[in-house]
Amino acid sequence: MSDFIKKTIIVLVIFFTCVSCEELVQVDVPETAPRLVIEATFNRFEDENANGGRGRSEGIVKLSLSAPFFEKEIPPALGAQVTIEDPVNSIVYQFIDQGNDGNYFASFVPDFDIPYTLTVIYEGETYQSTTELQQTGMLVGAIQGDKTLFNAEDKEVIITLKDSPDSKDYYFLDLDVGNFLLTDDEFYNGNDFTFSYFYEDLEIGDNLIIKLFGVDQRFTSFFEILQSQSGEDGGGGPFATPPVTVRGNIRNVTNPRNFPFGYFRLSAGSEISIEITK
């Protein structure tokens, strides 16, 4: 919820600095040794026809390296051994980098209540994380509205999600075209929660796919920092929080100081699509 408030504050500040000006500058930034970046994300959607009714799963383990800030290319991390272990059914999924581009694939459909362990062995060091599939709410509506917020060209999409009354839920919304939102059910537990999202730069005829994922609280704070540091107020401005090194849920077992960036996330998902018609 406070993500909404924070966003509006940031937007207000930008709005006030209309009198001000922005220009690109050359800055000598410090450099540091590269770290492994692990993006292990698997989303499972309800689908009776997929995987024997267990649902459709999409996701990969993407390995890359951090690079100096002004470097144009982000190098992939190649030649790693990647597995996910299901200790309940004693299955080890082997992930293969077929395209030699740092994207490691396997046929993996997570189930609830199983503590899956991700293991990545890269350049002699072992990285590990254990997590479980997170339950989600349902996207039950997405319609277009007429309101605007900052620009007359804004497109309003009114989204409704159905929250489960039994649990404290944290949600991660992928609103398509690079828009993400984090929210939790503190103020709408068990309700159908309706809110508007205002898109910039959309054309009539564009099709949006909006996805809702259940996540854990740790991911919420991880992604919140990540988003605030990479956004328009990345690293500065009077209303920015102090920038930090964002730590996820993966550790380096061999050498704890050489910790990786990234996150191992298993989410149940719900999706809905909408065509921009006006």
Added chain:
Amino acid sequence: MKLYNKVIVVLILIGFLPTIVTAQERYTLSGIVKEAATNETMIGVTVAVPELQTGVITNEYGFYSITLPKGDYTIQWSFVGFNGQVKKITLKENTKIDVALEESSFDLDEVVIVDDVEKVSIRKPEMSVNKLSINTIKQLPVVFGEVDVVKSLLLLPGVTSGGEGASGFNVRGGASDQNLILLDEATIFNSSHLFGFFSVFNPDAIKDLKLYKGGIPARYGGRVSSVLDIYQKDGNSKDFHLNGGIGVISSRVLLEGPIVKDRGSFLLGGRSSYAHLFLPLVDNENVAYFYDVNVKLNYKLNDKNTLLLSGYFGRDVFSLSENFVNTYGNSVLNLRWNHIFNDQLFSNLSLIYSDYFYGLMLDFIGFDWESGIQNLNVKYDLKHYLGNSLKLNYGLHTTYHSFNPGEISPIDGREGITPSKLIKKFALENAVYLGVEQKLTKKLTAEYGLRYSTFLRFGQSSLNRYQDDQAVIYEENLGIYEGAEPIGAEDSSGDVLTSFGTLEPRLALSYLLSSNKSIKASYNRIAQYLHLLSNTSSPTPLDVWTPSGPFVKPQIANQVALGYFQDIRENAYTLQVETFYKTVENRINYIDGADLIANDAIERVILNGEARAYGLEVLLTKNRTDDSRFTGWLAYTLSRSEERTPGRTAIEPGINFGEWYASNYDKTHDISMTMSYKASEKWSINTNFSFQTGQPTTYPNSQYEFSTIVVPNFSLRNSNRLPSYHRLDISATLTPKNKNNNRWRGEWVFGIYNIYNRKNAASITFSQNKDTGNNEATKLSIFGIVPSVTYNFKF
């Protein structure tokens, strides 16, 4: 409490001793000093007794009292910019002399007594104090020509801010929530309009202000870094007057006049910005404005009793196509009763209600949000003038605080949002104090005292319990701090959850080296029981205050300062050099990703940190003298302000690996030069120049990609600096001759802010350009060159 009693007894004994020893036939001269034209009481008027090389200055209510041996004296009442008065008196009984001073015209031939004003200040142990007259403030060139009390403070040594457009101000490396801002004795919680671009004080309604940066007297407490004591005008009790100004951003009017001639007066001031000003977005129905109202009623019941009622109400309003409506501001109501017990004992009783409100309506989510803080404050302060070498200040303060961290309700019955209230918090803050101003020898003067403050945090409807009382846990494997899961919750309504008590000694000494040189030293210890929860570089209006309690300890500051003061060339110049060292314990810091808004268990995201600051301040002032048209000052500050949050155990890294890091408002070098030149009867010219080391910032040391987002990675906090900040401002005031000799007086102020249009960096941010895919560093500068014109009038 026992200890406290003893200390009081000892203090009183020390205090009375010299009086007893020197007891002889002595009488008291007392009275009230007013402005002749308006009957406005005057603060800080020097009442000098040349025969004894002694003197006293008038207090916040214009009252003075001095006790002298029987004899003949030439008493001088003087104040810069006013014609002094001299009276020969034979003091053979207690005598009351009320004085009315007339404003001096700027005729340079006229003899103006400015004797002793600075000399007394050289003697006084008061140090680390800056006074600014509202006339000085009004002449300073400022952005958009908006006279701004807070921005003018930034020109003083030891005062910085988080940059243009950042709210509040920082004193000697302290945070902006550590400033006690008093408007007619009432605490103001948010001093900024429009997120910090302007301050909430209407300059027309202000009489006087004083900033204490150190050596803070015992009568102040509750904020650890500074006291900004602002007094509003009482209102003219002789004639009706209308003042005002028309500016680029806002306009203001102020009406004042007698209720009962010479006995009672009123003042009503209003100020408002123009809506739609900042909005180039013409297609939208957006609104952004602020306004404030100042009211004062003043009624003199008789010679010994005066009632004063003051009020302030201010609001900022933003609305974006009615989708988003944001309102916030302070309201303050204050009733005071000045009672003069006798010619040596002056008292003031204040009843104050102060409220800060924050409201937000988000139509696109369907909720209304309100938060705020209210407090009810009773203060009883006495000033006891025991002799010409001894003055006591003592009193009692009590404040009841009520905190509303947030209330959420759905808009017009829409479903989806469940109405809910965050848990309200309550506390009672008390203090008793005794301060002694005493001339110990001819050369040594002391101001010492003790304040004992207590804070009772009352129970609340629900308070979480945690395993081992640890609300924050460190996840060692991942290297992150996380909130602990509560193991239960208790209703503690009606109980006292936690109580704190702090003894706060204060001491200031002044030693006269010669008639125009002195050295001074001071020490103060202050407790602050309220904390502003803010994790941004500069506070936002949305930030909520939270009381100390089971998981949050009070902030405790200790400060020492040393100073050298000198009058040069018959008071034409004053030199002040001060050095200070300050530490603050229990400065709260936040775990990474801490969510401070709508958080009912704030203890789960905070860590206990500390702060320290030290520096050297030099202030050279060119005073107004008879034969000079120049006034101004040059201020230089060399300082360091740092914070640290170490781990609680050896395995924990704390914040920033437990290392000290520069505060956001740390400026190594800070120079400001302000000059005012009275060119002629009609024209006066003011300039100021500022240079500051760039603000600390953090540059990324690498980047990576996650979820299609390019993420800059940051390491050690505030280890880089923005480019240096500097600018030059100039303004010219034209006061046309009053030809018809009518009451209308007008004045044009033409200003240019940042005359050489330097694009000072307010921030440098690092992000990916979505169109090109390249990473970029973007510099944001807030104000380039800004010309302005303001018309002020008086009728």
